[in-house]
Amino acid sequence: MKTNEIYKLAVQMGIEADFRGKEGVARFLKRKNKKYEKLANKEKEEFDKDALGNPFLDSRILNIAEDKEIKKIMVGIDIEPAELLLAKEVGNIDLIISHHPLGKGLAHLAEVMDLQCDVLNRYGVPINIAEGLMKQRISEVARGVNGANHQRTVDAAKILKFNLICLHTACDNLAARFLREKIENKNVERIEDLMEILKEIPEYKEAAKIGAGPKVYVGSGDNRCGKIALSEITGGTEGSPKLYEKMAQAGIGTVVGMHISEEHKKEAEAANINVVIAGHISSDSLGVNLFLDELEKKGIEIIPCSGLIRVKR
Ligand SMILES: [Fe+2]
Numbered sequence: 001m002k003t004n005e006i007y008k009l010a011v012q013m014g015i016e017a018d019f020r021g022k023e024g025v026a027r028f029l030k031r032k033n034k035k036y037e038k039l040a041n042k043e044k045e046e047f048d049k050d051a052l053g054n055p056f057l058d059s060r061i062l063n064i065a066e067d068k069e070i071k072k073i074m075v076g077i078d079i080e081p082a083e084l085l086l087a088k089e090v091g092n093i094d095l096i097i098s099h100h101p102l103g104k105g106l107a108h109l110a111e112v113m114d115l116q117c118d119v120l121n122r123y124g125v126p127i128n129i130a131e132g133l134m135k136q137r138i139s140e141v142a143r144g145v146n147g148a149n150h151q152r153t154v155d156a157a158k159i160l161k162f163n164l165i166c167l168h169t170a171c172d173n174l175a176a177r178f179l180r181e182k183i184e185n186k187n188v189e190r191i192e193d194l195m196e197i198l199k200e201i202p203e204y205k206e207a208a209k210i211g212a213g214p215k216v217y218v219g220s221g222d223n224r225c226g227k228i229a230l231s232e233i234t235g236g237t238e239g240s241p242k243l244y245e246k247m248a249q250a251g252i253g254t255v256v257g258m259h260i261s262e263e264h265k266k267e268a269e270a271a272n273i274n275v276v277i278a279g280h281i282s283s284d285s286l287g288v289n290l291f292l293d294e295l296e297k298k299g300i301e302i303i304p305c306s307g308l309i310r311v312k313r
Contacts, residue, residue: 001070001298003095003163007061010291011054014170017177018055019119019234025055028114048108057108058101058168058236062154065161070094071299075292076306077284079164081156083306088160090303095163099284099308103154105166109236110142112169116235120243123229124250130243137240167291172234175287179256179278180230188228191254191274192221198256198278202311203289207282217265219254219274226253226274233258233283244271258283285309 001009015025032051039047051057072094074087079098087093101109113134120130157164182201188194198204198214207213229252232238238260244267247255254274268275289311292302296312304310 001295001300002067003061003064003070003165004067006070006095006097006295007059007165007167009294010167010170011056011059013291013294014056014059014167014173017173019115019122019173019176024118028055029053048104050104051111055112056169056173057111058105059166059170060101060103060105061165062103062105063157063162063164065157065163068094070163072301072303073097073295074303074305075099075288076304076308077281077288078306079166080153080306084153084156084160084162086305087162087303093162093303095165096157097288098153098164098166099168099171099288100166101168102164102166103150105168106145106148106150109145109168110138113138113141113236113239115169116231116239119231119235120239120247120250123227123231123247123252125243125246126250129246133240133242133246137238141237167288169234169236171287171291172284173287174290175283176230176233178286178290179233183228183230183256188225190221191216191219191223191225191276194225194228194254194256194276195221198276201286203282203286203309204279206309206311207279212279212282214276214278217260217275217277218268219276223274224253227251228254228256230256232256232260233278234287238264241267244268244273247271248273281307282309285311289313 018025036047072092074093075097076083077099087096117130117134121127204214241264248271256276259280285308293313
């Protein structure tokens with residue numbers, strides 16, 4: 001497989017696992033294409049053409065130094081110039097994959113957050129409310145990443161002549177589907193039962209050994225779960241804190257997420273929603289692993305680094 005094929009496989013798998021369904025993603029892309037067609041020529045030049053076929057703009061090809069057959073890859077949750085130097089030391093690395101977005105993937109992080117509106121709607125939050133509250137948060141995230149040194153690692157990859165891609169929401173979607181299948185419609189009664197299920201997942205088991213396992217942030221083990229929503233595993237980054245009240249009104253009792261800010265936690269508490277934090281890097285690892293299994297089946301050797309807890313399935 002070449003870099004482009006690996007990238008395309010990730011996007012394809014991300015689409016298949018998407019909460020919106022394949023049809024929902026197709027509709028999303030169709031709208032993007034229609035909008036593009038309507039643009040004036042000058043605007044078309046500025047338009048990010050990746051958006052016409054890739055619904056996950058935080059997952060990108062960042063540098064192709066040599067378009068060769070990929071046999072050995074280094075994969076990490078965060079790739080910085082340090083990891084590139086590490087790859088140079090290891091030697092014979094054909095491609096480096098970062099989970100967290102870099103370069104134009106980072107600059108466009110906010111654009112995948114629209115997915116959260118559909119996820120919330122799936123759990124019963126009216127679409128107008130989800131869209132209204134997310135719109136504000138999406139622009140906040142867009143401004144937040146605007147000041148970053150987006151190209152730092154990409155520049156290092158160019159200097160060291162490494163192929164580099166980032167796969168963020170494409171992989172988070174795989175984690176979200178995996179957890180959904182494990183948890184939803186299983187009649188999980190109490191938070192402690194939910195914790196048991198999570199703790200059986202190898203990535204979380206491994207994270208627990210260093211004190212980063214699943215934790216109850218709001219509520220307690222004795223609490224009943226009610227309706228569980230996997231609404232904070234994929235879709236870029238945290239949504240609006242104002243959503244918890246609306247989620248409670250929509251009948252959600254428990255939210256399972258990767259991480260949560262203090263402000264979000266307080267709002268969840270006020271809305272009486274239980275919050276179980278499965279773990280950030282461990283949840284990221286879960287999604288990346290589900291993709292890497294496919295690469296390994298094709299004979300690609302994987303060197304995990306930068307927090308990636310590699311588990312094969
Ligand atoms: Fe992450």
